[in-house]
Amino acid sequence: MALRDRLGRARAAVSGAVAGALGRGIDDAAWEAVEEALLxxxxxxxxxGRVLGALRRKVEAREVDGSxxxxxxxxxEMAGHLAGAERAMRMGxxxxxxxxxxxxxxxxxxxxxxxLAAQQVAAGRSVVLAAGDTFRAAAGEQxxxxxxxxxxxxxxxxxxxxxxxxxxxxxxxxxARGADLVIADTAGRLQSNANLMEExxxxxxxAGKGPxxxxxxxxxxxxxxxxxxxxxxxxxxxxxxxxxxxxxKLDGSAKGGIAFAIESELxxxxxxxxxxxxVDDLVAFDPAEFVAALFDE
Numbered sequence: 048m049a050l051r052d053r054l055g056r057a058r059a060a061v062s063g064a065v066a067g068a069l070g071r072g073i074d075d076a077a078w079e080a081v082e083e084a085l086l087x088x089x090x091x092x093x094x095x096g097r098v099l100g101a102l103r104r105k106v107e108a109r110e111v112d113g114s115x116x117x118x119x120x121x122x123x124e125m126a127g128h129l130a131g132a133e134r135a136m137r138m139g140x141x142x143x144x145x146x147x148x149x150x151x152x153x154x155x156x157x158x159x160x161x162x163l164a165a166q167q168v169a170a171g172r173s174v175v176l177a178a179g180d181t182f183r184a185a186a187g188e189q190x191x192x193x194x195x196x197x198x199x200x201x202x203x204x205x206x207x208x209x210x211x212x213x214x215x216x217x218x219x220x221x222x223a224r225g226a227d228l229v230i231a232d233t234a235g236r237l238q239s240n241a242n243l244m245e246e247x248x249x250x251x252x253x254a255g256k257g258p259x260x261x262x263x264x265x266x267x268x269x270x271x272x273x274x275x276x277x278x279x280x281x282x283x284x285x286x287x288x289x290x291x292x293x294x295x296k297l298d299g300s301a302k303g304g305i306a307f308a309i310e311s312e313l314x315x316x317x318x319x320x321x322x323x324x325x326v327d328d329l330v331a332f333d334p335a336e337f338v339a340a341l342f343d344e
Contacts (some may be wrong), residue, residue, distance in 0.1 A: 068172050073117060075108060081121070082161065088304035088341075089273040097287065098124050128307050129334035131203040132316035136163075139260030140226070143175070143221035145229045147214075147254060149247055150267035151279060154233035155295035155321060157186050158192055159267050160230050161193030162321070162329035167228055168197045170288045172195040175224075176233035177217030178203040179250060190232055200226065210234055210246060221319070222258040244286035251287050267293045268305070276305050280313050293323035294332070306337065 072100050078099065085095040088253070101124050105111045138144040146163070150156045164174050176199050178184035184206050194201035202217035214231045216321075221229045231254065234246055256259050266289045268276040283289050292309055294317050306317055317332045 058143055073114060077114075078103070085304060086228065089308065090153070090304035091274060091308035091312060091344055094128065094304075094307050096306075097311070112152050118342070122338055126183045126309060126338045127340075128311045128335055129317075130335065132310065134291070134318050134332055136265075136318055137262045139262040142227050143218060143226050143259040143315070144262040145218060145231065145254050145259050146263040146265060147231050147233060147251065147261060147285050147287065148265050148267060148293075149233045150235055150293075152183065154235070154267045154269040154272075155293075156180075156235060156267040157189045157193075157327060158324075159265075159293050159295060159319075159321060160232055161197065163319075164193055164199045164324050165326045166329070167230075168199060172227040173225070174199040175217050175226050175229045176201045177214045178230055178261070179213045180216075180232045180234050181206060181208045181213060182234050183211050186232060186235075193204070199230075200224070206318050211250050213319060214250055215253050215257060218254065218257045218259055246284060247283070263318075264288050264290050264293070265293050265300050266315070267295060268309070270297045270305055272307070273305055274294045277308050277312065279311040280309055280315060282314060284315060289315055291316050291318035291331075293317075293319045293321065297322050306332075 048103060051257055082095060085098065090098065096123070097116055098334070102120055104118065106117065111117050116329060148156055148160050162177065164176060169173050174197070176190050176194050178187040178190045179202065181204055187203050187206070191203065193199070200220065201302055202213060202220055204213040217229050234243060234248055236243065250260070251264065264287050266280060266283045268279060270276070280289070280292065292304060292315055297320050309315055310317060319329055320332050322328050322330070
C-alpha cells in the first residue's frame with residue numbers, strides 16, 4: 048500500500064484544515080486556522096512559526112498568488128525543512144557493524160528490530176540479534192521469534208541481567224562468526240528515567256569497546272505520541288548519541304508533523320518509518336513522498 052494511503056489521518060489533519068481555511072481567501076482568520084492545523088498535526092510551535100513566517104514574507108513580497116499558490120508554497124516550505132539529511136542506514140568501516148535500537152516500551156522498538164533484521168537478511172547480510180532489553184521478558188521472547196522467522200542468530204541473557212553484557216556477547220559472537228551486523232535491543236523502562244538513561248550510556252560505551260563499529264543508534268518513536276516524542280528524542284539523543292529516528296505507527300496517527308519537529312528542532316534525521324504490521328511496512332523515509340502524502344487527495 049502506498050504511503051499516501053497509509054497517512055489518511057495525518058492528511059486530513061493538515062490538508063483538509065488548510066484547504067478549508069484558505070477557501071475564503073488569505074486573511075487573518077485564515078492564517079490562524081492554518082497555524083492551528085499545523086499545531087494539531089504536531090509540527091511544534093517553533094517549526095510552525097518558521098514555516099508561517101516564511102509564507103507571510105512570500106505573501107507580502109507578492110511571490111504567492113491566491114490560496115492555491117499559498118498551499119503550494121506551504122508544501123514547498125515543509126519539504127524544505129526535511130531536505131538535505133543523510134537517511135541511509137549506515138554500515139561501519141569494519142565488521143561487525145552495530146546498530147543500537149533505543150526507545151521507550153510500547154513504541155514498537157522490538158518489532159522495528161525484527162523488520163530491520165528481515166530486510167538485512169534478505170539483502171544477503173548475516174545478522175546477530177542482541178536481546179538487550181533484559182528487564183522485559185516478553186521482549187526477549189519476541190526477539191527470539193523474529194530470529195526464527197528471519198534466520199538471524201540470537202544472543203540472549205538472563206531475565207533482569209546486565210544489558211551491556213548481552214550486547215557485548217552479541218558483538219563477540221558476530222566477530223567470531225564473521226557476521227556483518229549486530230542489531231541490539233535495549234531497555235525501554237527502568238526504575239526511573241535517570242536510571243534508564245545511565246543504562247543506555249553504559250550500553251553505548253560497552254558496544255563501542257569491542258570489535259566492529261557502532262554505525263547507528265536508532266531511536267524508535269511512536270508517531271501517535273506527538274510532542275512527547277520530541278521530549279523523548281531530546282533525552283535519548285543526549286544519553287545515547289542518536290544518529291537517526293524510526294517513526295512508527297504513522298498509519299494510525301494524525302500527528303505526522305512530529306517528523307518536521309524532530310528534524311528541524313533537533314537535527315536528527317528520520318531514516319525509516321513504520322506504517323503497519325507487515326515486514327514490508329517498514330520503509331526508508333522519503334521526504335518528498337511524505338509531504339505529498341500529507342496533501343494529495
